Structure formats: structure tokens, C-alpha cells
Amino acid sequence: DIVMTQSPDSLAVSLGERATINCESSQSVLYSSNNKNYLAWYQQKPGQPPKLLFYWASTRQSGVPDRFSGGGSGTDFSLTISSLQAEDVAVYYCQQYYNTPRTFGQGTKVEIK
């Protein structure tokens, strides 16, 4: 199984400041034949189900604010919130869909400092 490891487990950022979450996979999730990274990011606000933010590592889902960006390739990925807003308080998960079983990172909790 591919193990997804996120860092940090939690972070507190001031409003308007940048927040960066890292996700590392135990093996590459880059498919060489199409040069796509099989990596998604989800946001889960308190008491709500997860919501898709990014797929193919950096393709923003419709409706996601552009202060969110996804990047990386191979085994190392990141999710960045350029200017943290109060409504961004949530737990963020990365997920690989390169192979079966599809696996999630343990989650990173983002709070306001």
C-alpha cells in the first residue's frame, strides 16, 4: 500500500498569512505515460463531510477560491493557502489514486493563531 504522510499534523496561522501543508507518498504517484500526478486534496470543515479541492495535484475544483494552490510531483506535494481566512479553518487531507488501495494522509488541522 502507498503510505501518505502529511506534515505538520497541525498548524496555527494568523489571518491573512500563508499556510502550507506538505504531503509525501511512499512511492511515486506520477504516471509516466500521461505525466499526471494521481493526487487529490480535500478540505473537511468541522461537522461537515470532506470537499474536493484539487485533483491531478494542482487542478483546482470548480468553486475553490484561488488563494488555494496545489503543487508538487512524484512523491512530494503541497497545499498552500496564500492568505488564510477564517472560513479556511479545517482539516486537510491528501489522497493518492495511483493504485489500489487508494489511501489518505492522516490529515492536517489548520487553525487561526
Place this chain on the structure above:
Amino acid sequence: EVQLVESGGGLVHPGGSLRLSCAASGFTFSNYAMTWVRQAPGKGLELVSSISGSAGDTYHAGSVKGRFTISRDNSKNTLYLQMNSLRVEDTAVYYCAKELLDSWYNSYFDSWGQGALVIVSS
């Protein structure tokens, strides 16, 4: 608008059974694979079971294989999860999630339901 509404959760004793349902609307249900993902209290996300749009291909995580069965009725736009021999560690919120395509291979989840709480306790 895609809507997924889970039902059937509740309290059950260890060794008991429960069937979850997920009523889907807002899209052509039979054209998409579906998946159950669970989240134990205060924990992360765990993929439980997946099924293709035609129901011809299924997957069950090792932790539930032989105990849980995923199925679907495309005529009723409904996804099911039959859970037998329940254990305390199966306690979780169970979400149904819509896949990108009719196959669950190499796919992510673009819509999620609100979840159904299953508590396994004596």
C-alpha cells in the same frame, strides 16, 4: 446539483448487522462508480468499499472483507453497504462518495454525502 443522502445508521451490538443506504440525485447514477469512506471519531478517512457504475466490479478494504458487501440498485439510484459481524472498531461516520467516472480505478471523489453514524457497542 449532486445530492447524496445516507441513511440506516444507528447503534448495534458487536456481532450485529446493519445496512446503510445512500440515495443519489442530480446526476445519472448508473454512469458513476461509488464508494463508502468511513471516519472513526476524531480520526482520519478510510476507504471501505467501492463499486463500478454497472456493479460489475467491487473492492473491499482488508479490514472489512468478508463482513461488508457493497451493492447498488441503479433503478432506484441507491447505493448500499451491508455490514455484518460488526466490531467495536467499525464505529464511525460512513460517507458515500461519488467517483469521477464509471470505474473506481485511478479515481477520486468529487461529491460526498453528509454521512451516517454507526456505533457498535455493547
